[in-house]
Amino acid sequence: MSPRPVLDVLRRHRRAAALGCGSSMLHQTCEALVPVAIGLAVDRAVATGDVHAVVLSVAGVLLLFAVLSSAGTFAFWVIDRAEFAEAHHLRTAVARAVLRDPAALGDRQVGDALSVATSDTRHAAEALGLVSFLASGCFGLLVAAVVLLRIDVALGLGLLVAVPLLVLGLQALAPRLEARVHDRQRTAGLAAAVAADLLAGLRPLRGFGGVPEAVRRYHRASSLSRRAAVGAAGATSVVVGVSTLATGAVLVATAAVAGTFVARGRLDVGEFVTVVGMASFLADPVRTISHCVQQLAVSRAGARRVAELLRPGAPRRPLEDSPSPAHVPVPVPTVPGEVLGVVTTDTATADAVTAAFAAVPGALVEPSHTVLLGQTLADALASGPVPAGRGVPLAAALEAAAAPTDLDLALHDGGTNVSGGQRQRIGLARALAADRELLVLRDPTTALDAVTEDRVAAGLRDLRAGAGTTVLVTSSPLLLSRCDRVVLLGPGGRHATGTHAGLLDDPDYAAAVAR
Structure with a gap:
């Protein structure tokens, strides 16, 4: 205006x-x-x-x-x-x-x-x-x-x-x-x-x-x-x-x-x-x-x-031209159909990578802080129309995310009546049900115990492998171990690529994923 x-x-x-x-x-x-x-x-x-x-x-x-x-x-x-x-x-x-x-x-x-x-x-x-x-x-x-x-x-x-x-x-x-x-x-x-x-x-x-x-x-x-x-x-x-x-x-x-x-x-x-x-x-x-x-x-x-x-603010420069502490010269390249893990050594880098992928047309980014909209679980899982030629049954998405299956479950004030882990799993199920060609998940299992996290990691891998490109911006070893490829964005703009097992010998990587 x-x-x-x-x-x-x-x-x-x-x-x-x-x-x-x-x-x-x-x-x-x-x-x-x-x-x-x-x-x-x-x-x-x-x-x-x-x-x-x-x-x-x-x-x-x-x-x-x-x-x-x-x-x-x-x-x-x-x-x-x-x-x-x-x-x-x-x-x-x-x-x-x-x-x-x-x-x-x-x-x-x-x-x-x-x-x-x-x-x-x-x-x-x-x-x-x-x-x-x-x-x-x-x-x-x-x-x-x-x-x-x-x-x-x-x-x-x-x-x-x-x-x-x-x-x-x-x-x-x-x-x-x-x-x-x-x-x-x-x-x-x-x-x-x-x-x-x-x-x-x-x-x-x-x-x-x-x-x-x-x-x-x-x-x-x-x-x-x-x-x-x-x-x-x-x-x-x-x-x-x-x-x-x-x-x-x-x-x-x-x-x-x-x-x-x-x-x-x-x-x-x-x-x-x-x-x-x-x-x-x-x-x-x-x-x-x-x-x-x-x-x-x-x-x-x-x-x-x-x-x-x-009122619009000052125009922002593209990620690759930004002198921010993220030190990400270019967005991380992806391969169609793969499950890609991205490990960073600081939050600013993770934010920059997430923003870079969010700018890709048609991408779906599920942040670490899950917001549930609606009065029931069914309302919260509604993600709008699915792109032509795609689609994941809601039951399969709920199973993969180990989320509650009672669609009549009442949600109060954005899901404040459910635990943080349940809210995170419901958000993950919603993202999986949307079935986008590029799905970016930012720390999707931080509120889960190890057993549930392992189950979600397996379900996520089974559901998304070959169905589209999935990017996991996380430091979870359970998630990273099921990725086709892992990219480490270390300090000073240093990059390393490999599998989770192969990168464990890298001190920066080991420190980032250590629990």
């Missing part, structure tokens, strides 16, 4: 914004003309007692209300549809940015990113409706001013001076409100992030007695969020209070001046009815304007947070 993210939202939905704005303007115009129609009916029908004029007046008012309601309904339909589409677009963009490059999160915690993807994207999309209704409110005031100018220049000029001053005054409050709302959104995201982290680590927290400290940290984050919310509510109250007071002042002043003019004979009965009705009508566009000014501050704050997450 550009530095003006709200404008991006409007550009993406130009047609819907134009239709919604035009329809809402028509709606406001018809509302502004209702007092005029009633005034004319009083002058030409009620005062004269002409039955034909009464019938025409009633028909005219009914037609005006029919157009009014139809235009309003169409405006809401168009704008709501565009807002839902834009919110979905922004949520998808945020999810895509984070999934493609977790570094896009920067220093944000997961809970804060979730707040951006849900609350802030919705607020940003609401700018479509707010801009349309703000324009229609201003247009309604303009129509009212024209009508009043035709009735009496003094009344019209008074409104033309008072209303812009009112709107400018309300707009002057918007930056303060926007800052408070942005702070509220930010602190709410941080509180959600702390809560998510604590829930994810609840078991170890209980194990080493860290629950009191966890509660203290969440209380601190929640208190910051509460204070920010109170500050935002206070700023909102100021805007609402000022707008309500200003609305009341406009109504009272208009009614008082119109009553004075009637007493002096400058207005007849129909014009008086029109002026009084117009004074009552003015409350609606004034409230609309004040509400839109207030909520646009919220939308700008939300849109800015979305834009900050989506």
Whole structure:
């Protein structure tokens, strides 16, 4: 998104914004003309007692209300549809940015990113409706001013001076409100992030007695969020209070001046009815304007947070040109159909190798930290459509990974109710069932005992041998002993290739796989 993210939202939905704005303007115009129609009916029908004029007046008012309601309904339909589409677009963009490059999160915690993807994207999309209704409110005031100018220049000029001053005054409050709302959104995201982290680590927290400290940290984050919310509510109250007071002042002043003019004979009965009705009508566009000014501050704050997450960072250099400590000059070459083991002497090298393979089109990378999505085991194992000509029966994948086979097994909060070993085996089964031509597994058995690990190593070898290229970035001797080939990426860019048994004589290799 550009530095003006709200404008991006409007550009993406130009047609819907134009239709919604035009329809809402028509709606406001018809509302502004209702007092005029009633005034004319009083002058030409009620005062004269002409039955034909009464019938025409009633028909005219009914037609005006029919157009009014139809235009309003169409405006809401168009704008709501565009807002839902834009919110979905922004949520998808945020999810895509984070999934493609977790570094896009920067220093944000997961809970804060979730707040951006849900609350802030919705607020940003609401700018479509707010801009349309703000324009229609201003247009309604303009129509009212024209009508009043035709009735009496003094009344019209008074409104033309008072209303812009009112709107400018309300707009002057918007930056303060926007800052408070942005702070509220930010602190709410941080509180959600702390809560998510604590829930994810609840078991170890209980194990080493860290629950009191966890509660203290969440209380601190929640208190910051509460204070920010109170500050935002206070700023909102100021805007609402000022707008309500200003609305009341406009109504009272208009009614008082119109009553004075009637007493002096400058207005007849129909014009008086029109002026009084117009004074009552003015409350609606004034409230609309004040509400839109207030909520646009919220939308700008939300849109800015979305834009900050989506703003691209500095371009990254290819792996082979990187001077990082990984010392991997080229991605490790593979042979179709083989099971390849990759052993590294430091984490940075393992990260670089994993990233290099992840960049290969069609590759599936299963990280060491397994995340299970869904409410049951069946949901967690669903990996989407299998490429044409490929496919592994789910039962075979579960057997190879020594994973639970009860597909109705309930999973809570990403699988926090199952052990780390079970979660790892379920993730491995999911990857095997996806049956990709290139499968990269990063430390897939770190949470397993030796017996289970040996069983998984055998099942993995049997299922994947010849079915596709499998890369195991690991230091597990049980896995490496079943690889067709093992590549050691040692310190200083040193490479060694062979079998697990053959490389055990290499001191660097022996140190890397020693347990």
